Amino acid sequence: KNEVEQSPQNLTAQEGEFITINCSYSVGISALHWLQQHPGGGIVSLFMLSSGKKKHGRLIATINIQEKHSSLHITASHPRDSAVYICAVRSGSGGSNYKLTFGKGTLLTVNP
């Protein structure tokens, strides 16, 4: 079993729909990242959170430390949101002990 599990693996939506991507992890973490990877590979960090909820534009990320679960929500989805969304958990105390473990990603396709 992977330490970081994402669901769904693939998601197709119509423009305007509300999107939810889930991430569950099995290890103790100090923080969780949500990343976006566009075709061609470049990665953008969307959120880093260790508790509660963060919002940036149409994106919302939540985390429940007790349940070891995080969700990424996209409101009013748009075709330009089409990308792979990756959950990564951070463990370690810092410096050379710091490590990110990645989920396999969720491929989101938003159709016009």
Add this chain to the structure above:
Amino acid sequence: GAVVSQHPSWVICKSGTSVKIECRSLDFQATTMFWYRQFPKQSLMLMATSNEGSKATYEQGVEKDKFLINHASLTLSTLTVTSAHPEDSSFYICSAWRLGASSYNEQFFGPGTRLTVL
């Protein structure tokens, strides 16, 4: 926001040659940089962690003599794939960890380098 660049963005080389990939933090100092590898439809996998001025720490299964990492300054780390073979073809991504003065820290990712070994 902070920017991490990689050069080249893609490279095609013959089997047996060596390829150097540069990772630079453009507007901040990075005491720690990370090198990841991503095969098609797979997760990013950490290859090694490099700290400025010291030897890199390699993950299990990653050959340090094949993947040479040099973190010569607080803004530059290089990954050299020596004697590349077709199985080394992959997408290589670096990231840099900024440790802020207030202990707030973030990890910034480079755009990646696609290596194809013929």
